[in-house]
Amino acid sequence: MISLKQQVYTTVSLVLVLFIRNTTATPVKRDACRHPGEDDLRAMLGQYVPNALSFATSPGAYSAPASTDCPVSYGSSAPLSMRSNCPYYNVENTDGSRYPPTLVEAECYKCQKCITDLRDDSEFHPLWSCEKLTTRVWVLRNSNVCIGGVYQYNAVQVDVALACTCVRERL
Structure with missing residues (x-):
């Protein structure tokens, strides 16, 4: 006959073997965290002024001109950015985080x-x-910290170039 002590030992050993087998055979779900929705991010950023929402654009909306050489001459319908004494063009600044x-x-x-x-x-x-x-505006930066299944974002300020201007040399 098997003693009570042996039965407990056998049961505990069997439970441990099953636990170890199940935990090593089942992959751990590492990316269970999701990003907040567009409305949530917009609401969070809306608390900060000035924020980058007025500078936001869809990817592919702007690109550099074929030539970035200095445009000394321009046509009569040229935009302000070309008629400036320091001409400039708009580009996209993309950062996935x-x-x-x-x-x-x-x-x-x-x-x-x-x-x-x-x-x-x-x-x-x-x-x-x-x-x-340049001007400083508020953006949200993904902190890569997951709380409650949602990535956390921190408000930070970044410089955004508005235009180019003519300046005297620094003293």
Whole structure:
């Protein structure tokens, strides 16, 4: 006859063997976390001003021009960005760990100096150069921390280029 002690030992051993077999044979679900919905992210970001929602765009809406050389001359229907003494164009800035993921920002054309009509001997100002004019806006950054099955986002500020402007050299 089997003693009570042996029965308990056999039962505990069997339970341990089954537990170990089931835990090693079943893969652990590592990516059980989901991203918040678009409405939730928009509501979270809406609490911060100024936020990046006004700079958000769909991917593929903007691209660099065929040539980024300095456009000294332009047509009569040229937009303000081309008629500026520091011409610029809009590009997409995409970051998959940020909300909104795609922002529109300015990129300066490759001009040596500011374009000017003040001098007869040159199209460019001898001292002044072009720089991006930026503003700081709030975005949400994925922290990669999962709480309650949802990724957490933190509000952070980033610089976004609005345009390019003519500036004097730093002293």
